[in-house]
Amino acid sequence: MFCNGLCLFDIDGTLTTGTDNHRVVETCLKNGYAVGVATAGAKYTPENVRSYGWMPENLYQFMESSGFCTFNNVSLGILAGKYDPTSYIETELKKPPDVFWPGWLKGLALDKTSEACGIHDPSQVFLFENDPSYMKGVNRYNSLYNTVCCGKSLDFALVNTIFNNHEKNDQHKQQDNSENDEHVSFNTPGV
Numbered sequence: 144m145f146c147n148g149l150c151l152f153d154i155d156g157t158l159t160t161g162t163d164n165h166r167v168v169e170t171c172l173k174n175g176y177a178v179g180v181a182t183a184g185a186k187y188t189p190e191n192v193r194s195y196g197w198m199p200e201n202l203y204q205f206m207e208s209s210g211f212c213t214f215n216n217v218s219l220g221i222l223a224g225k226y227d228p229t230s231y232i233e234t235e236l237k238k239p240p241d242v243f244w245p246g247w248l249k250g251l252a253l254d255k256t257s258e259a260c261g262i263h264d265p266s267q268v269f270l271f272e273n274d275p276s277y278m279k280g281v282n283r284y285n286s287l288y289n290t291v292c293c294g295k296s297l298d299f300a301l302v303n304t305i306f307n308n309h310e311k312n313d314q315h316k317q318q319d320n321s322e323n324d325e326h327v328s329f330n331t332p333g334v
Contacts, residue, residue: 146175146176146177146260146261146262147174147175147176147262147267148174148175148176148177148262148264148267148268148269149176149177149178149179149213149253149256149257149260149262149267149268149269150168150171150176150177150178150179150269150271151178151179151180151181151213151215151249151252151253151256151268151269151270151271152168152178152179152180152181152202152270152271152297153180153181153182153249153270153271153272153273153274153277154180154182154184154187154192155182155183155184155273156273156274156294157271157272157273157293157294157297158180158197158198158199158297159195159197160197160273160294160295160297161197161293161294161295161297161298162295162297162298163297163298163299164197164198164199164202164297165199165200165201166298166299167199167271167297167298167299167301167302168199168201168202168205169201170299170302170303170306171302171306172201172205174306176267176269177205177209177213177256177260177262178201178202178205178206178213179202179205179206179209179212179213179214179215179256180192180202180206180213180214180215180216181215181217181249181252181253181256181270182215182216182217182218183216183217183218183245183248183249183277184216184218185216185218185219187216187219188216188219188221189206189207189211189214189221189224192214206224209224209260210224211224212224212256212259212260213256213259213260215249215252215255215256217231217244217245217248217249217251217252218245222251222252222255223252223255223256223258223259224259230251230255231248231251234247234248234251235247235248238280239283242279242280242283243276243277243279243280244280245274245276245277245280246274246276246277246278246279246280246281246283246284247280247281247283247284248280249270249272249277249280249281249284250280250281250283250284250285250288251284253265253268253270253281253284253285253288254284254285265285265287265288266287266289268287268288268289269288269289269290269291269305270288270289270290270291271291271293271297271302272290272291272292272293273292273293273294275292278290278292289305289309291305
C-alpha cells in the first residue's frame with residue numbers, strides 16, 4: 144500500500160465528540176493519506192467499532208480494506224491490526240518515567256502503522272487526539288510526528304486548514320532545497 148501519509152484518530156473524546164467525522168476522514172483520503180484508529184479504550188476492537196454511531200463508514204471501510212493494519216488499541220495489545228502485546232510491553236519498558244503510557248504506546252502505533260502503509264517520512268504522520276498527556280507521550284516518542292489537539296473541534300475546517308498549512312510548509316521546504324529545515328508541528332489547540 145502506498146500513501147502520502149497517515150492520519151490516526153483517537154476514539155474517546157475525539158471521534159466520539161467530532162462534529163463532522165465523515166468529511167474529516169474524506170479530506171484525509173482525498174489528500175492520499177491512510178486513515179485509522181489509535182485508541183486506549185479497551186472496549187474497541189475491529190469487530191465492534193463499526194457498530195458505534197460516531198464511526199464514519201469511510202474510516203471503517205478503509206481499515207477493513209487494508210486488513211485493519213491501521214487499527215490500533217494500546218490497551219488490548221492490537222498493533223497495526225495484529226495482536227502484539229509483546230511489542231507494547233517492550234516499548235513501555237523504554238518509556239521515560241514522566242510520560243503517561245498510552246501516549247508513548249500510541250507513538251509505537253504510529254511507527255508500526257506508518258511502516259505497514261509504506262510511509263517513511265514521520266512529518267507525514269498525524270495523530271488526532273483530545274488528551275494533552277497522550278500528545279506529550281507521542282511527541283516524546285518521536286518529535287517529528289504531528290499531533291493535533293481536537294475533540295469537539297474535530298471538524299472539516301480544522302482538518303482542511305491543517306492540510307493546507309502542511310502543503311504550504313512542504314512547498315517551502317522544496318523551494319529552500321535544504322536538508323536542515325526545521326519541522327513545523329501542528330499542535331492545534333482544541334475547543
